[in-house]
Amino acid sequence: MTGSRGLRSWLTTTDHKRIGLLYFYTAFAFFLVGGLEALLIRAQLARPNGTVVGAETYNQLFTMHGTTMVFLALMPLSAAFFNYIVPLQIGARDVAFPRLNAFSYWVFLLGGLFLNASWIAGPVFRAGVLNVAPDAGWFGYANLTERQYSPGPNVDFWMLGLQILGVSSLAAGFNFIVTILNLRAPGMKMMRLPTFTWMTLVTQFLVITAFPVITVALVFLMFDRFFGAHFYVPQAGATPLLWQHLFWLFGHPEVYILILPAMGIVSEVLPTFSRKPLFGYTVVVYSGVLIGFMGWGVWSHHMFSVGLGPIADSVFSATTMLIAVPTGVKIFNWIATLWGGTIRGTTALHFAVGFIAMFIIGGLSGVTHASPPADLQQTDTYYVVAHIHYVLFGGTIFGLFAGIYYWWPKMTGRLLSEALGKLHFWLTFIGMNLAFFPMHLIGLLGMPRRIYTYAPDLGVSSLNLVSTIGALLIGVATLVFVVNLWRTRSHGAPAPNDPWGGATLEWAIPSPPPPYNFSVIPTVASRLPRWKTEHHDPMPDPPAAPPAPVHVPGGSWWPPVAALGLPVLALALLTHHLWLAFLGVAIMLYGIYRWAFEPFEI
Amino acid sequence: MTHAAAAHHTSMGLDSRKMAFWAFIGSECLLFGSLISTYLIYKGKSVVGPYPHDILNIPFTSVSTFDLLMSSLMMVLALAAVQRGDLKWAKIWLFATAFLGILFLGGQVYEFTSFVREGLTLQTNLFGCTFFVLTGTHGAHVTVGVLWLLTLWVRALQGKLGPAQALTVEISGLYWHFVDVVWIVIFTLVYLIQ
Amino acid sequence: MPRFRPWLSPLLPLALAVVACGGPFPQSTLRPRSDFAGAVDQLFTSIFWWAIIVFVVVEGLLCYAVIRYRHREGRPAPRPVHGHTALEIAWTLAPAVILVFIAVPTMRTIFATAGEAPPTALKVEVIGHQWWWEYRYPDLRIVTANELSLPVGRPVQVSITSADVIHSFWAPALGGKRDATPGYVTRIAFRPDSVGVYSGQCAEFCGASHANMRLRVLVLRDSAFQAWVRRQQAPAAAPPRGSLEARGRDVFAKSACIGCHTIDGVSKGIIGPTLSHVGGRATIAAGLFPNDSPHLARWIANAPSLKPGALMMQMPVAGADLTAVIAYLQSLK
């Protein structure tokens, strides 16, 4: 057993709540980094023929912005809630595999640091510049990523970093599937699971099926770049389109990996603050499952401009449009949840309603490029940049902020300031519309994406300036949020067990919960255990102190040790030192070996 | 869900480790699915030889296939022995499984080196790329399996592999059999259907 | 009390106002100038209006709900409604029906725009390079770069491929983009319907100077097109003996230029764009700069500083030699 304080206790922790906080702070730091990259991008584009950064740096900025936001900010911010909230919502004492959970976190952290080390690793590779960050786009289309066209270490950092992060996501995926299916409190049937937990489950199934595909695509690229294979080399008879298919086979489910958790959060926040059960719970859950499932059948809609032929285009267009149906159903159910309620306008609710409002816009622009002929004009322009930001910023990030304001008191025991929260919301809301709405027009007026400069006679200079001002506003809003977080550490009002009157189990226990979560594992009799419904009285909260001592598993050093092996292994490939490869494998095997034979009782 | 768990209460009455492992195997289906898809997509696309029919050695690989099938049999026999608490036979069958695995790997090393000698490398053509990466990934899985089995065998030698550890053996068996079924697919799609 | 009024957000009118002041938007997708672009535009417009209807209805419902049902003191606790089957069916069917109205014209347009041009069409091959465009007219035996000349009113069959990485050929006024993938030839067909100069550029990220891979399409009256064809088919202009241009040709012929550029009768390089008739083009460096002496001088002296990553090296040509080379290139109409 390790103590509960000090650096050591955080390094070795296996407590899902602490790991959740680690995920949050790490991912939020990467979110700030990604945001800074976005601001530099917008600064460069504020005026035509911009000179803030050069072409090479710009290409690194947009590549790292995309990669960071997807893999280092949004996914792990969702993971912060998977970790902290899901076990509480299902009435569990921890996740199914606490050490595997710690391993996931450490791999994520090390993978993120590895990727970002590329900003300062230039001298190591005698590159002549400081920054050798990835510069081939977050989608890394072959054959631009081949050694012939990207000779530097930039793309190596990208593909190795993504491989490392994939390990983290996969490990977390298995862990949460088992946790949700197997660690539910007595009486918590599947159709009594809170919606957020349900969406987490769907997300994890997408993770464990989609990530192997990108792993394979990246392995091919690794073999091409390091060992002279020809998986994406046209001269050898290969086709770079293989990369596109494999990447989007992963990439489209990835979109749902990013949005489904946010949808789950919104489905929790709306009922709490309108004092009404979620309208059509069953339909919302099934449509989430359906979205996840259908997400596998649409990947080629990212490739309409490739020229796949009219039949393939029609098929993928039809499947893509079909996804609008379950998505629309969700939106209608959310509105129906608000309908007839008594809506308390907390910051969390602001963000949840903002999510719906913005996601509708993103969804509608999505329908316009589900139509291949229309997409031929839109794809690879700022119109698509507008679309993804309405979906991922207006959608996912709004959903995540709703979750932060909703669950922060549970996670830290203090309530965030509502006044600062409202300010944060409105600045973000106005900023994001100012930043991203003009992009629809910029795109329709013919500005492609991923260009570091544009001519004044394109006629989009003023629109770009507006967009940049909006981005700055988002930056200011984020500062307000940081101030709110900081201030709450000491000045936030102490949170009671249940500051909002929530229906789900996490509100039955103290804020923050004790290490063992539930003094007595509750028995669940309804979908809304803490609310009075027609058939059920509210569940009594567990007693303040456990009737008998609760065993809590101790910490372990071996997950971080095993995790350390991966970046060492990646470094071996990056620097072509064989001994590093042996070292990395040795560290990993040693960590796993000690881990396997360590006495560790759950 | 008729046979309930005993050690821990779980909502589904299924062991968590076994459930996680089945999810892992599901995930592996997509991994090998992507590799096999690529092999098939690039089939016949090589612009220079050697081509599959020039180089694949069916009799030799048939023996390897037989070897791996037999190792699967050894594995289930090992599991049965562990379950009935028969440590002596557990040791024998576990070692036999690992040994057949090593034999398979030896065969693969021989196959790879002879291909390289005949002019097929990773750099030669698309057949080389897809063949080596697909079968190499499978070989890496076999290697991990052999290491795992040898660890269990050492535990058995130490007398620490009783019926209480049957589940551990069963899970390693799941892995081993999965690697075997992947080979069944590879043997057909890569070697026999040229 | 919170109020959500996204429809009041001044963004849309503001953005439209900004657009209204600007112009003339040479690369706009909203001003189709070919049958292909016209079909796409028509489809987009119909989808756009469907989207607007859905937007108004759904956002309206959302805003109404949030305002109408906001918490007020003394309001009774809400009824715990769990769902409503008829409503669920209704709002499953509603989007499905709207999607049919979008999907049917979509499919029709996919097949209408996928067709091949008639055999009489002008055939053009587009080849993407890092970072410029090569155009070949196989039937006319013309090779040129970056500026594509087409006759108005005649169908064009474009075959697109790439010499290195993936690019995407895009001239919005004439139709949607189509990727230039190495090892593959894809095709689009369209019929330009108005005379004019339309700009476009590479739409698929293709490396350092992706932003600088622009193009221009000149849609010409038939007579003007025929004149252009005759100029292109003629051998490269031979400068009179002793002239400045002749000195320029000699400098060119002895320089590293010939390793990459073709000028009929002078050099045979194929890495860079052909220069046989470069003087007839209005722009240089893939549409980046006007084709005038100062820009040519800067370009020849130090291309990579103007176009990051450009393969064209700094040319040690200066002073009178440079003036002569520029004069020579400009004479190659």
Next chain:
Amino acid sequence: MPEAGEHAHPTVGTYLRVAAILVILTVLEVGVFYVPAFHVVLVPTLLALSAVKFALVVLFYMHLRMDSRFFSFLFGGPFLLAVVVLVALLFLFFGHFTLRGAAGGGGAGG
């Protein structure tokens, strides 16, 4: 006791019988490969034989036949997904609705 008592697993006799069938099927596979008469139906025959082998190992050696049906779902779901993806990719690369005019200009008129 570990979960899943003895009754849940097949007997050694079953294991041996399955092994015998697997060996016979493998011999058949290789045999089919070498007999010229079979070449017309080689691919379907081989696919069918290997599918049977696959099923035998999964059902008996991996106990899916008698184990929880949920495990069958955890394995079968992704397995089917992988098969569907494989078939879809093969259609996209080789089907009639593939890239028109692939390298070499094969497909004028699609």
